[in-house]
Amino acid sequence: MTVGRALFQLLVFPGLLYAVPVAWLMLWMERKLTARLQGRIGPPFYQPFFDFVKLLAKRPLPRPPLQALAMSALPVLAVAGTLGALALLPVFPHSGGFTGDLVLLVALLEIPPLCAVLAGFVSRSIYGELGATREAVLSIAYSLPFLAALVALAAAANSLSLSVISQQAMWQVRLPALLALALCLPVKLRVNPFSVANAEQEIYAGATTEFEGPRLALWELAHGLEWVALTGLWAVLAFPAANAAWPLRAVVFVAISLALVLVLAAVAAATARLKLAQAARVYWLWGSALGVLAMVVAVVWP
Amino acid sequence: MRLIDSLVRTSRRRSPWLFHLNAGSCNGCDIELVACLTPRYDVEQLGIRLEGSPRHADIIVVSGPVTRTTRAALETVYAQVPDPKVVVALGSCPASCNVFAGSPTVEGPLDRILPVDVYVPGCPPRPDAIIAGIAEAIALLAEGGHA
Amino acid sequence: MSPVIPVGPYHPALEEPYKIELDCDGEAVREAHITVGFNFRAIEWLAERKNYTQDLALVERVCGICSNVHTLTFSRALEQLAGVEVPARAQHIRVVVHEAERLHSHLLWAGIAAEVIGFQTLFMTCFALREKVMDLLEAVSGNRVNYAMNKPGGVTRDIVDPGMVAATAQAIRTAMEREIIPVFTTDRTVRARCAGVGVLTRDEALAWGALGPVARASGLPQDIRKAAPYEIYDRLDFEVPVRPEGDVLARIVVRALEIVESCRIIEQAVDGMPAGPIDAGDFIPVPAGEACARIEGPRGEVFYYVASDGSDVPLRVRIRTPTFQNMPTVALMVREQTLADVPLIQASIDPCYSCTDR
Ligand code: SF4
Numbered sequence: 001m002t003v004g005r006a007l008f009q010l011l012v013f014p015g016l017l018y019a020v021p022v023a024w025l026m027l028w029m030e031r032k033l034t035a036r037l038q039g040r041i042g043p044p045f046y047q048p049f050f051d052f053v054k055l056l057a058k059r060p061l062p063r064p065p066l067q068a069l070a071m072s073a074l075p076v077l078a079v080a081g082t083l084g085a086l087a088l089l090p091v092f093p094h095s096g097g098f099t100g101d102l103v104l105l106v107a108l109l110e111i112p113p114l115c116a117v118l119a120g121f122v123s124r125s126i127y128g129e130l131g132a133t134r135e136a137v138l139s140i141a142y143s144l145p146f147l148a149a150l151v152a153l154a155a156a157a158n159s160l161s162l163s164v165i166s167q168q169a170m171w172q173v174r175l176p177a178l179l180a181l182a183l184c185l186p187v188k189l190r191v192n193p194f195s196v197a198n199a200e201q202e203i204y205a206g207a208t209t210e211f212e213g214p215r216l217a218l219w220e221l222a223h224g225l226e227w228v229a230l231t232g233l234w235a236v237l238a239f240p241a242a243n244a245a246w247p248l249r250a251v252v253f254v255a256i257s258l259a260l261v262l263v264l265a266a267v268a269a270a271t272a273r274l275k276l277a278q279a280a281r282v283y284w285l286w287g288s289a290l291g292v293l294a295m296v297v298a299v300v301w302p
Numbered sequence: 303m304r305l306i307d308s309l310v311r312t313s314r315r316r317s318p319w320l321f322h323l324n325a326g327s328c329n330g331c332d333i334e335l336v337a338c339l340t341p342r343y344d345v346e347q348l349g350i351r352l353e354g355s356p357r358h359a360d361i362i363v364v365s366g367p368v369t370r371t372t373r374a375a376l377e378t379v380y381a382q383v384p385d386p387k388v389v390v391a392l393g394s395c396p397a398s399c400n401v402f403a404g405s406p407t408v409e410g411p412l413d414r415i416l417p418v419d420v421y422v423p424g425c426p427p428r429p430d431a432i433i434a435g436i437a438e439a440i441a442l443l444a445e446g447g448h449a
Numbered sequence: 450m451s452p453v454i455p456v457g458p459y460h461p462a463l464e465e466p467y468k469i470e471l472d473c474d475g476e477a478v479r480e481a482h483i484t485v486g487f488n489f490r491a492i493e494w495l496a497e498r499k500n501y502t503q504d505l506a507l508v509e510r511v512c513g514i515c516s517n518v519h520t521l522t523f524s525r526a527l528e529q530l531a532g533v534e535v536p537a538r539a540q541h542i543r544v545v546v547h548e549a550e551r552l553h554s555h556l557l558w559a560g561i562a563a564e565v566i567g568f569q570t571l572f573m574t575c576f577a578l579r580e581k582v583m584d585l586l587e588a589v590s591g592n593r594v595n596y597a598m599n600k601p602g603g604v605t606r607d608i609v610d611p612g613m614v615a616a617t618a619q620a621i622r623t624a625m626e627r628e629i630i631p632v633f634t635t636d637r638t639v640r641a642r643c644a645g646v647g648v649l650t651r652d653e654a655l656a657w658g659a660l661g662p663v664a665r666a667s668g669l670p671q672d673i674r675k676a677a678p679y680e681i682y683d684r685l686d687f688e689v690p691v692r693p694e695g696d697v698l699a700r701i702v703v704r705a706l707e708i709v710e711s712c713r714i715i716e717q718a719v720d721g722m723p724a725g726p727i728d729a730g731d732f733i734p735v736p737a738g739e740a741c742a743r744i745e746g747p748r749g750e751v752f753y754y755v756a757s758d759g760s761d762v763p764l765r766v767r768i769r770t771p772t773f774q775n776m777p778t779v780a781l782m783v784r785e786q787t788l789a790d791v792p793l794i795q796a797s798i799d800p801c802y803s804c805t806d807r
Contacts, residue, residue: 031346034569034570035344035346037570038341038569038570038573038574039341039573039574039577040340040341040344040346040573041344041346041347042344042346042347043346043347043349044316044347044349046316047316047317047349049313050312050313050316050317050349051313051317051349052313053309053310053313053317054310054313054314054316054317054360057310057313058360058384058385058386059384059385059386060384061357061382061384130788209354209355209357210355210357211357211358212357212358216358269570270570278641324488326487326488326489326490326803326806327488327513327803328510328511328512328513328516328595328803329512329513329514329801330510330513330514330516330594330595331513332513333513333594334593334594336576337576337579337580337583339576340573340576340577340579340580341573341576341577341580342580366488367490369487369488369489369490371486371487371489372487372488400510401495401503401506401507401510402490402491402492402495402510404495404498405490405491405494405495406491406494407489407490407491408490408491425510425595426513426593426594426595428593
């Protein structure tokens with residue numbers, strides 16, 4: 001992968017220039033669809049953008065220097081990590097990538113939840129800590145199916161390179177793997193029925209309860225970018241056409257991502273929030289079953 | 303700079319987040335505020351959100367005549383909301399203590415404790431009136447709230 | 450993690466300020482301590498210093514959710530003191546408003562319960578339906594909240610369009626049976642959150658003196674409308690739903706069925722409404738003496754004691770509201786439950802702290 005390509009992917013597509021507006025678009029779509037399903041009109045199109053600007057323009061509250069530093073650095077790190085993960089998505093398989101970028105992607109995707117856990121503890125609020133603990137428990141629960149699905153794909157493709165994985169058909173593995181990944185999306189994005197880590201009626205906003213103004217703005221942005229990255233990952237894996245032309249690939253990538261947002265929002269609107277133990281059980285049971293199924297198929301199916 | 307200024311002003315106008323604090327109200331005002339969120343009034347159209355944490359808020363909505371036991375919480379919450387911020391007194395209670403005036407456990411009216419920017423009179427005010435009051439608060443917010 | 454987790458006094462799940470402190474072990478609750486008094490406005494103290502007419506406006510504002518219940522009970526106590534009979538038409542109107550208030554209160558509660566378990570859409574559905582009740586109340590009384598309908602000796606406003614009231618009640622009943630009850634009773638995420646949670650056994654409910662829907666969801670068939678009928682309840686045909694399970698789901702079901710019953714009561718009350726005066730005329734100040742009145746509010750039995758010395762200011766007004774009785778059961782119910790259940794369990798008694806604190 002040349003430096004120019006890498007920069008393009010990081011800064012333009014599917015990185016910064018594409019991801020930030022789309023992050024806002026997805027946040028809006030989620031809120032709008034929820035509102036429509038509830039018989040409301042919902043927020044206008046530009047809402048997440050103005051939310052972001054408004055938060056940026058608020059004056060931060062005075063805090064002890066070390067805490068202030070940590071509380072600013074963590075959301076920045078979360079944003080950066082997600083952007084890095086986005087840059088690795090092989091929307092155009094021939095555009096490069098390197099062997100082992102799958103491992104890097106997984107690591108980068110883990111950064112925002114990790115930052116959220118730390119944020120909860122750094123902010124020294126009991127609710128922040130509770131949110132952080134829940135985040136941590138959940139990440140253990142969903143990591144198993146999430147990783148199992150990716151490992152199964154890697155094993156079937158016999159490669160740790162994302163672009164190789166995303167090009168081979170292998171539907172027998174891909175189907176259960178995609179299902180397992182789809183199951184992990186709501187919890188990773190903290191939406192219903194798995195919005196346990198930011199359950200407002202129990203623990204306020206969870207880890208971000210104590211964050212204000214610009215720091216909160218960055219969290220909102222990181223959250224939006226997570227939407228783009230995770231739906232994007234799923235979209236890339238769901239469209240393994242090796243020889244499609246690049247405009248088609250780009251369009252399909254965007255279309256699948258956005259469709260996935262709609263599906264997730266609709267499911268969220270139609271469900272109640274499960275409890276921590278119940279949510280974790282779903283992942284241990286169903287998530288892992290799917291992940292293991294994908295792995296078994298990957299190993300026994302030639 | 304002018305551009306950024308007007309962008310900030312617009313975004314404050316379009317994205318007011320509320321924190322509601324019940325300072326000993328009878329629930330009448332509170333429930334009408336909740337009604338504003340529901341399908342008939344749906345204030346999310348205006349970008350209004352009810353936030354659980356005061357640190358996320360722009361507008362503090364206070365209902366109730368401020369009882370002795372809620373006064374400290376009121377002051378803490380006020381300090382936790384980052385500037386710029388606006389205080390809305392919801393209903394007759396925070397404005398005048400209403401029927402509770404003269405009670406030994408009531409420390410209101412609200413303007414003895416916090417600077418109040420907007421009064422929404424009524425016992426309780428209708429949701430329409432509440433939305434109008436919030437709109438007034440939004441205009442103040444766009445100009446930077448109270449100093 | 451810190452062992453004591455404070456919930457409140459200001460918390461997104463609580464409609465009103467009060468505080469539960471939870472001794473926790475991870476997410477499991479060991480012990481709960483409840484602190485109330487944040488809404489203490491010294492209403493009883495004020496009531497002894499204002500005249501009866503002012504007191505009527507004052508007790509209306511004990512609670513904005515069940516305001517009508519307070520004026521009704523207060524008026525009934527005064528009528529008892531003066532030995533005044535309320536005209537039949539006024540009794541029918543009182544029942545209509547009383548039940549409409551139960552409707553809006555229960556729908557409000559159903560919405561809050563949905564909100565507390567994170568089911569935003571159901572919250573919106575309940576509140577959309579509640580707006581219909583608000584329209585009804587507004588058409589009858591002129592106000593959405595704090596109706597000022599009752600006065601000693603009758604009601605302040607007549608129902609001019611009984612047809613509309615009956616039609617609305619019927620529409621609400623249909624919507625309830627079609628849209629809301631099925632979701633609460635069959636949705637899997639709702640069941641997962643509510644079934645078997647926060648159980649209060651029949652014996653516990655009896656021992657702790659639980660009232661209203663909380664008691665009825667624990668298998669105690671107690672309801673003042675049946676036990677000591679007031680106004681026209683002895684002539685109406687309605688059921689009192691009782692469930693034996695004692696969990697949160699049972700409380701939901703009881704209230705949902707009560708909504709359906711309330712609609713039926715309204716239909717009957719409007720149907721049989723006789724012509725005539727709506728007011729027995731002025732009889733204040735009341736003669737010296739003391740009187741008690743109790744009625745079945747949306748949350749349970751509301752009790753008023755009024756003592757008079759014959760002047761226009763009462764000697765003593767004592768108000769006991771149902772949450773005052775039900776609140777201690779929360780500490781019992783949250784024990785050994787998880788932290789995530791606490792907001793739901795405390796909400797399941799439909800607490801009203803402005804009533805409790807007064
Ligand atoms: S203004 Fe009226 S409705 Fe509002 S809290 Fe006060 S008494 Fe209740």
